[in-house]
Structure formats: C-alpha cells, structure tokens
Amino acid sequence: MSKQEFTIDDLKRILLEGAGADESVDLDGDILDTDFEEMGYESLALLETGGRIEREFAITLDDDVFTDNRTPRTLVAAINASLRALIDA
Template sequence: MPTQSFTLDDLRRVLLEAAGADESVDLDGDILDTDFEELSYESLAILETCGRIEREYGISLDDDVVTEAKTPRALLGLVNTQLAGLPAAA
C-alpha cells in the first residue's frame, strides 16, 4: 500500500477552499515558514482547514497540537505524521 502524503500544493488548495485568500497574499510564493497570521489566516480559518483535511484524508488532528502549528511547514508535518500513523509530537 503506497504511503499517502500531504503536500504544500494540497495545503494551498484546502486553505483556498476553506477560507479563501486575501488578495494581497501570494500563496504560490515561498510560504513554508511564513506565519499563518502573516498569510491572513486566523485560528478559526486554520481549524476549518484542518477539519477539511481530516475529512478528506481520514485522519484526526488534535486541536491543541494544530493551534501550535504556526506555519504551513509545521502543519504539513502534523498532517504527514498522522498519515504515516506515527504519534504526533506535542
């Protein structure tokens, strides 16, 4: 069974579906280490994004851990950890 992974392109798509995008933000740029707040996504938008990820990928993301993921890189790490079946780091 191939291992499924969640990519930056997947995250961009889900962010746009869940919360849209501020016209002044370029999600196609180098955003891996940019805070979600700088990308105009507040915590509610990230929780909605995570809910969509959970439904689409059949995983469960702990809200407390998700709120600590301040950048796309951190969120990608959490999602891919769950997809790999590994315990999430607190």
C-alpha cells in the same frame, strides 16, 4: 478519500477552498515558513482548514495542531506524521 502523503499543494488548495486568500498574500510564493496569521488565516479559518483536512485524508488531528504548527512547513510535517501513524497502526 484517503491519501498517504499531505503536500504543500494540498494545503494551499484546502486553504483556498475553505477560507479563500487575503489579496496581499501570494500562496504561490515561498510561504513554507510564513506564519498563518501573517497570511491572514486566523483561528476560525484554520479550524475550517483542519476539518477539511480530516475529512479528505481520513485522519483525526489534535486540537492543538494549528497552535503547535504555525507555518505551512511544520503543519505539513505534522499531518504527514499523523498519516504515517495510521499506516503503521
């Protein structure tokens, strides 16, 4: 399934499906500018998250998408930029 916009709700759902959540983190709270590592998502969990995003949204993410985008806000923006690039191609 390919969608044209990736939202924070998509990210939260995929994070929970793929890696679960640390009990101390409230994904329903204001997490937009919280570093993934602070939320308990380390490299392996983020790799799984990236794979799920690629499959669900039919895109290919750069290897450094998670190192360059350490917060949900910047990651959502980067994924939407990738989706727009596909549409514009």
